[in-house]
Amino acid sequence: MEFPEDPKIVYVETGTDGLYLEKPQELARYTLVFKHLCATALAPDASLAYLSDMIDKLK
Numbered sequence: 001m002e003f004p005e006d007p008k009i010v011y012v013e014t015g016t017d018g019l020y021l022e023k024p025q026e027l028a029r030y031t032l033v034f035k036h037l038c039a040t041a042l043a044p045d046a047s048l049a050y051l052s053d054m055i056d057k058l059k
Helices: 024-040 044-058
Strands: 010-013 018-021
Touching (some): 010 024, 018 024
Antiparallel strands (some): 010 018
16 A cells, blocks of 8 residues: 555555555565566456356356
8 A cells, every 4th residue: 555645564464464664675575576466467358258158158
């Protein structure tokens, strides 16, 4: 999460708790992971088509 007046933080939600990470190395790691997810994600239309195909296969 980024806010104009506050430092960057990473929020990690677990089954029973939530963690707020603020150390530079933690931010760098999660920023890299998020960029990787964004780069490999399908476009919205392709995501809908993929999910629709999966639903059809489950029927």
